[in-house]
Amino acid sequence: MNVLLVGSGGREHALAFKLSQSPLVQKIYCAPGNGGTARLGENVAIKDDDVSALVHFAVKHGVGLVVPGPELPLTLGLANACRDAGIPCFGPTEFCARLEGSKAFAKEVMLESGVPTAHFAVFDDYAQARAFIEEKGAPLVIKADGLAAGKGVAVCETKESALFALEQTMRDKRFGTAGERVVVEEMLTGEEVSFLAFCDGENIAVMPTCQDHKPVGEGDTGPNTGGMGAFSPASILPKADYPAMAEATILPVVRHMRALGHPFVGVLYAGLIMTASGPKVLEYNVRFGDPECQPLMMRLNADLAEIMLACCQGRLNEVDIRWKPETAICVVMAAEGYPRDYPSGMVISGLDEAEADERVMVFQAGTKVSGGATVASGGRVLGVTALGENLSGARERAYRAVDRVRFEHSYCRRDIGKKGLKWESSSQ
Incomplete structure (x- = not known):
């Protein structure tokens, strides 16, 4: 086909x-x-x-x-x-895509289906939202209700920063119409993990966990981006806990949407935070994450087209989905200046050299072919992805490949996966 x-x-x-x-x-x-x-x-x-x-x-x-x-x-x-x-x-x-398209809708679904999440309030009036923040104090999280390319969330440690984020979102229209409504919620602390599942409207098949790295700077500093790298599995959520986590965070939503007459087909992605009082859902996405998809596709040991068709036809439970036992990691090579202003048009070399290692794939993102050459055309340019027997081995292979790829004004974080090493060492 x-x-x-x-x-x-x-x-x-x-x-x-x-x-x-x-x-x-x-x-x-x-x-x-x-x-x-x-x-x-x-x-x-x-x-x-x-x-x-x-x-x-x-x-x-x-x-x-x-x-x-x-x-x-x-x-x-x-x-x-x-x-x-x-x-x-x-x-x-x-209708189902509103789980990502509207953070307010997603929070309402979580509330109605019993999914653990942060306490929240929704506002489409600036003055009311401001009064709420003044009364509530900090820390708080301010979220644009609509789609904002992964950049519409402000984590605010002080009341002043929360009010500034609110003004930027609702009055200055930093995210356009996406910020006409906001969700104001309590700030949760803990490590984040991405938990995805294939869905056919009734049945689900969970995928191995991933951990994304949103901020542009090392040590998780600087502004949020679409994602600077990811690895899988994320040992902070052990495989033995997948069934319970699916029962708490994925299945309630799938059942709820089906009960509403809108069966959910595709990928449901729960962004989790592992708090001291237990896991909670920060948000839902309705597609593969980027860059989480890259390590997942390196680990998938089954026919993706067959899985997707089975989801569309309501027979996911008939498909055997297997995953390679290795760890995979993706390191994003970006144009210097991203996520703000950045250059483009730089010629990229070394792709074949990096992929000479059969356990490495360089997934292209912001690229195009011009004059027979591959050139940079976006902020996140490449996702250098590698398999390894463990996280440390995958990191070593990925960064070795990164060093073989060259283009002017390139930038990458050198600490992707580093925070996962402590879980790896503790399990050995």
């Missing part, structure tokens, strides 16, 4: 990498794609938010499966439009 993969990041290159290994897949189209997806299929000049053009292309080219990578096309109803056209789509409907 032909597959239409929607998106242009490192996540999409990783999905294309895994889909290309399936005997079910004849051709991969990627809209709009990047320099990496162009190696595995055909890039199509359609933006990921142009739902009608995506569906029209899928019908015209006999696409048998649509795979949305980012959240935006899902919140715009791509799965609904595919369903109306009779095309399987591995992703939730517009």
Whole structure:
């Protein structure tokens, strides 16, 4: 069958990498794609938010499966439009995608389904939100309700910083219309972990845990980004605890959405924080994380296309999903200045040299092919991903590969996975 993969990041290159290994897949189209997806299929000049053009292309080219990578096309109803056209789509409907598209909606679902989360209040009036913060004090977390590319959350240690974040979000429109409504919630402390599951509307299959690194600077300093690296598994949540965690954080939402008449199909991603009083959900995403997808695809030892089709057809429980026992880690190489202003157009070299190690893949994100060369075109440029027998071995291999890749004004964190080493050493 032909597959239409929607998106242009490192996540999409990783999905294309895994889909290309399936005997079910004849051709991969990627809209709009990047320099990496162009190696595995055909890039199509359609933006990921142009739902009608995506569906029209899928019908015209006999696409048998649509795979949305980012959240935006899902919140715009791509799965609904595919369903109306009779095309399987591995992703939730517009209603279910509100779990990510609206933080207020997600919090309400958590409250109604009994999922442990932070205490919160929702405001669409600036004066009322300000009065609440003045009365409540700090620490608090201010969240733009809508999509803000992973950057709409402000963790505020003081009342002054909370009021400043509120003003930036609601009055200065830093995140556009996404900040017209805000969620103000208690600040939770602890280590974060990403817990994802394949879903077919009723059945789920959990994936190995991951740990993301959001801040741009080493030691988790500086502004938040889309993610500077990730590793899997995250030993802070042992495999033996997966069933209980799924029962507490994934299954209640799947059951709730089904009861509402909107079965959830695709990937449900719970962003957890391991607090002193137990795990709690910070947020839900309705797709693979980026960069969490990269190490997960390196570890997946099963047919991704088969899994996705089974989810679309409500038979996930019939598929055997296996994972490699190794650890995988992704180190993001970004353009200097990201997530603010950054240069572009730099020629990238050393990709083949890095991938000479068969346990390394360089997933391209902000890249394009120009004049026969691969050049940087975005903030997060590459995701150098490696497998190892353990976390320390995977880190060593990944950073060795990073040093083989070269482009001007490149930057990466040199401490990706470091905080996971303490769990590794404690289990030995």
